[in-house]
Amino acid sequence: MAERGESSASSSREEPSPASAASSSPSSSVQVHEEEGDERGGIEPQGGDFRQHELEQQQIGINYRRNFTVVDDAAAAIRDDTWSCIIVVLTFWFFVSMTLILGVYGSVSLRLGPNSSILLRPTPIFVQSLKVEELDDTKPGPQLYGFYKSPALDVLSNWSEAYNASVPADSHKEWVFYLNEGSQINISYSVTTPGSSLFLVIAEGNEGLAQWLEDPTYPNTTLSWNVIHGAGSVHQQIYTSANYYIAVGNLNTETIEVELDLQLEAYLYNTTQAYYKCTFSRGQCNLNILFPTGNAAIITTPGPGQGTPGDEWYVKLSYGPRWVTYILGIGGLTVLMLAAFNFLNKFRIAHENRGGAQYGQMDSTRAPLLSYKDDDISSWGSSFDSASQDEADLEEFLSQEGKLKEGENGNNTRRLCAICFDAPRDCFFLPCGHCVACFECGTRIVEAGGTCPVCQRNMKKVRKIFTV
Numbered sequence: 001m002a003e004r005g006e007s008s009a010s011s012s013r014e015e016p017s018p019a020s021a022a023s024s025s026p027s028s029s030v031q032v033h034e035e036e037g038d039e040r041g042g043i044e045p046q047g048g049d050f051r052q053h054e055l056e057q058q059q060i061g062i063n064y065r066r067n068f069t070v071v072d073d074a075a076a077a078i079r080d081d082t083w084s085c086i087i088v089v090l091t092f093w094f095f096v097s098m099t100l101i102l103g104v105y106g107s108v109s110l111r112l113g114p115n116s117s118i119l120l121r122p123t124p125i126f127v128q129s130l131k132v133e134e135l136d137d138t139k140p141g142p143q144l145y146g147f148y149k150s151p152a153l154d155v156l157s158n159w160s161e162a163y164n165a166s167v168p169a170d171s172h173k174e175w176v177f178y179l180n181e182g183s184q185i186n187i188s189y190s191v192t193t194p195g196s197s198l199f200l201v202i203a204e205g206n207e208g209l210a211q212w213l214e215d216p217t218y219p220n221t222t223l224s225w226n227v228i229h230g231a232g233s234v235h236q237q238i239y240t241s242a243n244y245y246i247a248v249g250n251l252n253t254e255t256i257e258v259e260l261d262l263q264l265e266a267y268l269y270n271t272t273q274a275y276y277k278c279t280f281s282r283g284q285c286n287l288n289i290l291f292p293t294g295n296a297a298i299i300t301t302p303g304p305g306q307g308t309p310g311d312e313w314y315v316k317l318s319y320g321p322r323w324v325t326y327i328l329g330i331g332g333l334t335v336l337m338l339a340a341f342n343f344l345n346k347f348r349i350a351h352e353n354r355g356g357a358q359y360g361q362m363d364s365t366r367a368p369l370l371s372y373k374d375d376d377i378s379s380w381g382s383s384f385d386s387a388s389q390d391e392a393d394l395e396e397f398l399s400q401e402g403k404l405k406e407g408e409n410g411n412n413t414r415r416l417c418a419i420c421f422d423a424p425r426d427c428f429f430l431p432c433g434h435c436v437a438c439f440e441c442g443t444r445i446v447e448a449g450g451t452c453p454v455c456q457r458n459m460k461k462v463r464k465i466f467t468v
Contacts, residue, residue, distance in 0.1 A: 146276025
């Protein structure tokens, strides 16, 4: 009994009472909570610093990749503009060259009458040679002369031609003469068919004759338009060197007889000082055009009665292009256009760099919500990496939301939308996972193609948070 009493006493001394255990338990629990609090207080600032450092590194990487992308895009734009410039210049100069070669200095056929004296002065910049071919070898007579400078127009030639013409109904007859400035045409006519009339016109060039043939009754299409009947005369002064057609037209229903006496006074170029002369003995004549001063060429035909019957000749005039001018023109225009494009591109890039530097120096709280269209860093990588990152960001967001719920006594403004400050934060962005806005504001940002206000990453989706 004594031993049993001692053992019970010892056991009562060794085992604490429930009251004492209860009293000691809160104290130990407080100590544990204080230690955990101390541990959290010592670790959380380090975690916050690490998180801030990570965001700064991420922002630097994004800015570096953004600048690298801008440089690549600028280089690609310069290359595209350069090739566009070259294509535009080549196309433009091709059409200019074809216009000069085939249009202004293209081949042309000439119909020449007696005592013709035609001055040719092609531009030495675009023309290297001059070739004249006689189309009818059986009628010799034209000649080609070469001069270092334009000869004087001081040789006066007078001659007359008489024609007894029968003009069929609804038809016409024509005679062509090349006359220089200062020449004169005097026509005496006599319509031998009684009671009939004809049209007598003097037309300048093929265009004037063609206009008169389209409407013979319209008087303003030719240089001189006359309705003749009986006998009379027509006088015309020449003010421009060109081919002139003397024509009579019959709009009657019967053939009309008419007698014409042409008195022509023409000024011809003086060919005594020519350094080159070709008589078309081989059917064609060639004359080189001197560069850069140039030279003059004169085509002449014999007087009336000195050639074959008809006193008309057909020659073909062609120009040889100076290819060096066209090649240098292409090169010069290309250089000028490239210089202009490079200057504009440098100006644009400098302007964009200044804008990009100002954009990069903005604080994250004041950075624009809409990014540049070429900033698509979030799309780099595979779809698996993006999905994994999205899940990790979502888990991190949920854990942060759990911590926020524990500190409900904290500042309530952190739960409000950072954009409108009216609605609670009830959505998060993908792929970054940040939760800083309400669902309505987040939807507007995503529809506008904007970026996350925190990390400036492109927003692909927005997800609403439902509280249970």
